[in-house]
Amino acid sequence: xxxxxxxxxxxxxxxxxxxxxxxxxxLGAEVVKIERPEGDDARGWGPPFNAGIxxxxxxxxxxxxxxxxxxxxxxxxxxxxxxxxxxxxxxxNMRPGSLEKMGLGAEAVRALNPCLIYCSLHAFGAVGPMxxxxxxxxxxxxxxxxxxxxxxxxxPPARVGMxxxxxxxxxxxxxxxxxxxxxxxxxxEGATVDTSLFETGMGWMAQHFAGYFxxxxxxxxxxxxxxxxxxxxxFDTADGEIVVAAANDRLFxxxxxxxxxxxxxxxxxxxxxxxxxxxxxxxxxxxxxEMLKRGSEDWAEALEAAGIPxxxxxxxxxxxxxxxxxxxxxxxxxxxxxxxxxxxxxSIDGQRPPVERGAPALGEANAELGAPxxx
Numbered sequence: 467x468x469x470x471x472x473x474x475x476x477x478x479x480x481x482x483x484x485x486x487x488x489x490x491x492x493l494g495a496e497v498v499k500i501e502r503p504e505g506d507d508a509r510g511w512g513p514p515f516n517a518g519i520x521x522x523x524x525x526x527x528x529x530x531x532x533x534x535x536x537x538x539x540x541x542x543x544x545x546x547x548x549x550x551x552x553x554x555x556x557x558x559n560m561r562p563g564s565l566e567k568m569g570l571g572a573e574a575v576r577a578l579n580p581c582l583i584y585c586s587l588h589a590f591g592a593v594g595p596m597x598x599x600x601x602x603x604x605x606x607x608x609x610x611x612x613x614x615x616x617x618x619x620x621x622p623p624a625r626v627g628m629x630x631x632x633x634x635x636x637x638x639x640x641x642x643x644x645x646x647x648x649x650x651x652x653x654x655e656g657a658t659v660d661t662s663l664f665e666t667g668m669g670w671m672a673q674h675f676a677g678y679f680x681x682x683x684x685x686x687x688x689x690x691x692x693x694x695x696x697x698x699x700x701f702d703t704a705d706g707e708i709v710v711a712a713a714n715d716r717l718f719x720x721x722x723x724x725x726x727x728x729x730x731x732x733x734x735x736x737x738x739x740x741x742x743x744x745x746x747x748x749x750x751x752x753x754x755x756e757m758l759k760r761g762s763e764d765w766a767e768a769l770e771a772a773g774i775p776x777x778x779x780x781x782x783x784x785x786x787x788x789x790x791x792x793x794x795x796x797x798x799x800x801x802x803x804x805x806x807x808x809x810x811x812x813s814i815d816g817q818r819p820p821v822e823r824g825a826p827a828l829g830e831a832n833a834e835l836g837a838p839x840x841x
Contacts, residue, residue: 467494483559485636491529527825534829536840559587585659592660610667618689696742701757800824
């Protein structure tokens with residue numbers, strides 16, 4: 467694997483930091499997860515549980531080893547400093563300021579090991595008036611403006627229903643570490659990498675901010691669509707819902723023809739996306755009325771035959787059972803557990819990075835690595 471021989475230390479908890487180090491672990495790095503005696507909080511984030519460990523923990527801690535340390539113990543701190551002196555990457559997302567109090571901040575650790583990549587994942591950023599403020603996924607989604615653009619205009623603003631900031635920040639952290647490792651390969655120097663849930667949120671909101679900076683207007687909310695595109699949304703059918711993305715003028719004309727109204731494609735009110743947006747209140751009811759006349763499967767067959775992107779709204783069972791999921795090999799077993807998980811969303815030379823070991827038992831590597839067990 468590409469990162470074979472890279473030694474990573476993680477002092478992470480919950481999701482963002484652990485996911486960053488799991489990405490590196492899946493790409494071949496040797497990752498040692500340092501946990502306090504009671505373990506990462508996410509071990510208890512259930513139900514459901516597998517082998518007494520919450521499935522949330524399993525999902526972001528594969529291919530790692532666990533070492534338990536009481537960092538209030540000088541012997542444990544001395545061991546950790548020695549271990550970091552011989553490591554390549556250090557990833558942490560602890561409460562702001564906590565590691566600095568132990569002498570494990572970026573400046574102190576990089577003085578110990580100038581070649582080290584020191585990566586911190588924050589809630590609101592490494593600098594600024596909120597740098598020391600803790601935060602969790604829904605707090606930062608709300609603060610970053612994500613609630614304000616999510617959901618339907620008819621209901622209160624809502625959070626995105628998965629940990630898009632935790633996991634996204636983990637991806638940015640891993641990408642920053644990879645970039646810093648490449649620079650170290652060229653210069654021999656380590657680096658300090660900082661990212662945060664807030665920065666990730668603003669990054670995901672870049673298109674919305676671009677529109678706001680130009681117009682000064684808050685973008686409208688839409689349950690499944692895009693306020694800048696028609697057609698780009700879910701429609702009710704005779705037996706369910708289907709998402710249709712006739713996202714340019716050529717596709718709209720094809721969509722109109724499939725609906726039995728080819729004249730809509732050349733109607734001056736609907737010919738271009740700009741026209742359709744201007745006449746949103748006219749065109750959407752017309753489209754919706756036609757979509758109610760047939761079932762989702764019938765529409766999917768007809769739309770796909772015309773080359774119009776569409777999809778049913780799948781639940782998890784449907785996604786897991788779909789042949790495309792199987793063809794990609796996205797679902798992987800977790801060695802050591804009767805459990806399955808989702809693989810890394812990339813392949814290298816046609817091979818998806820493998821899961822070589824499941825999430826570690828708490829402190830399973832203390833003896834192997836000579837780390838002192840808490841008293």
